[in-house]
Amino acid sequence: xxxxxxxxxxxxxxxxxxxxxxxxxxxxxxxxxxxxxxxxxxxxxxxxxxxxxxxxxxxxxxxxxxxxxxxxxxxxxxxxxxxxxxxxxxxxxxxxxxxxxxxxxxxxxxxxxxxxxxxxxxxxxxxxxxxxxxxxxxxxxxxxxxxxxxxxxxxxxxxxxxxxxxxxxxxxxxxxxxxxxxxxxxxxxxxxxxxxxxxxxxxxxxxxxxxxxxxxxxxxxxxxxxxxxxxxxxxxxxxxxxxxxxxxxxxxxxxxxxxxxxxxxxxxxxxxxxxxxxxxxxxxxxxxxxx
Numbered sequence: 001x002x003x004x005x006x007x008x009x010x011x012x013x014x015x016x017x018x019x020x021x022x023x024x025x026x027x028x029x030x031x032x033x034x035x036x037x038x039x040x041x042x043x044x045x046x047x048x049x050x051x052x053x054x055x056x057x058x059x060x061x062x063x064x065x066x067x068x069x070x071x072x073x074x075x076x077x078x079x080x081x082x083x084x085x086x087x088x089x090x091x092x093x094x095x096x097x098x099x100x101x102x103x104x105x106x107x108x109x110x111x112x113x114x115x116x117x118x119x120x121x122x123x124x125x126x127x128x129x130x131x132x133x134x135x136x137x138x139x140x141x142x143x144x145x146x147x148x149x150x151x152x153x154x155x156x157x158x159x160x161x162x163x164x165x166x167x168x169x170x171x172x173x174x175x176x177x178x179x180x181x182x183x184x185x186x187x188x189x190x191x192x193x194x195x196x197x198x199x200x201x202x203x204x205x206x207x208x209x210x211x212x213x214x215x216x217x218x219x220x221x222x223x224x225x226x227x228x229x230x231x232x233x234x235x236x237x238x239x240x241x242x243x244x245x246x247x248x249x250x251x252x253x254x255x256x257x258x259x260x261x262x263x264x265x266x267x268x269x270x271x272x273x274x275x276x277x278x279x280x281x282x283x284x285x286x287x288x289x290x291x
Contacts, residue, residue, distance in 0.1 A: 005077050007041050008070040010034060011049070012141065015067055018057045075140030079279055086280035091120045095281040098126050098133035098145030100200065102226045103268065106163070106245055107146055114285055121281050129224065130201025137273055143282040148201035149267040157271040160289055167264040168247050168257040170233045170240040175256070177239075182261035185213040192220035192238030194229050202266065206241055209264065230255065 014023040014034065024031045042049050049063035059067065078096070085093035095114075099107065104127075111123065128136060133145035134153050151157055169183040177187055188210070195217065196203040203222070210217050220238035223229050230250040233240050242250075243266040247257045270289050272278060278286065 003041065003044050005074060007037050008066075008074055010037050011041055011066065012070050012074060014038065014057060015059065015063075016136075016141070020057070071139045071141065075276075078140075079277075082279035082281060090118055090280055090284060093120070093279070093281045094122045094124055095279070095285060096124045096126070096141065096143045097285075098128045098136055098142045098147075100129060100133070100146060100148065101127045101224060102243070102246055103146050105249065106268070110289060114288055117288070118281070118284060121284075129197060129199030129203075131204070132199045134271075137271065140273075140276065143279055144270055144272050144285060147269060147271055148205065149269050150205070151201070151269075151271060152204070156274060158274055160270040160286060162268045162270060162289065164265045164267050165243045165245055166259060167241050167266055168244055168259060170230065170242050170247065170250075171256045171258065172233060172236050172239075173254050173256050175239070177258065178256045180258060183258045184261050185210050185215040188217070188239065189215045190218055193217045194232045194238040194240040195219055195222050196229070197222050197224045200224065202243075226250070 010023070010027055010029070013027055014020065017023045017026060020031050020034060024034045027034065029037075038050065045062065045066070047062035048060050049066060051058040051060060078094070082093050085091070114121070115123065126133075126136065126142065128145070130147040131152055133142065133147050134151055134157070136142040137145055138153065138156060146162075149159070149161070151159070169177070169188070171178050177183060180187065195206065198204070207217060218238075221232055223232070226242065226246045227250065229240050229242065230246075230252060232238065234252060234254045241260070241264070242257075244257075270286065272282065272286070
């Protein structure tokens with residue numbers, strides 16, 4: 001049996017994106033080419049891996065087994081490649097980095113500095129919510145991830161704290177709460193609320209903190225796009241809680257931002273697996289972040 005590593009990588013991308021269209025785009029392949037690669041994989045293994053369905057990707061029992069093994073194989077292959085690249089002095093290689101979409105502008109200077117120091121290292125960036133980034137680290141499909149604390153699997157990760165930013169309540173300009181200097185959870189009780197998608201660490205944090213204060217958020221809508229959340233608040237769909245850097249980016253005169261009482265913060269960190277050694281490129285990135 002001769003199965004190229006690339007075929008396993010393509011199979012994993014298809015499983016993770018759950019879509020031939022998105023997987024083909026991410027892999028820079030045509031859909032027919034991706035379909036042929038998956039069919040060739042099935043022929044080599046003499047097992048169907050997927051139940052063909054126009055709506056979604058469904059794994060067979062054999063496909064499920066292959067996912068678990070493929071993640072280990074691809075992860076080990078990546079680490080071997082990086083160790084070999086390190087023999088050349090970090091002149092070539094790849095760093096698999098998970099980034100929450102709303103953190104992009106905040107960490108860009110660190111990414112730029114890394115590229116300046118190690119121009120031969122390819123930055124392979126995946127945009128993921130906090131929970132998705134944790135899962136990708138645990139599956140060994142990422143080397144490092146930027147996320148908001150606390151993490152769901154804290155016992156599994158090393159954590160390098162980066163920055164703390166205040167969280168602000170985002171209100172339409174004419175909302176009654178704009179007269180208050182501070183907003184409490186009880187002020188938000190029953191109000192329509194626009195929340196980040198469940199995959200985001202911030203969504204889990206706000207839900208937990210509100211419940212601890214005896215308030216169940218009245219979720220009117222959810223989104224993974226900060227600018228769309230701002231637009232929904234502006235259109236009176238609901239109120240929201242956003243990190244200060246995001247409030248500054250939105251910059252609309254139709255919105256008002258108020259601090260929470262007690263103050264809440266958005267704590268950013270770089271995380272990686274405890275039980276796996278860092279690749280040389282990842283280790284260099286962590287050291288750069290320490291500065």
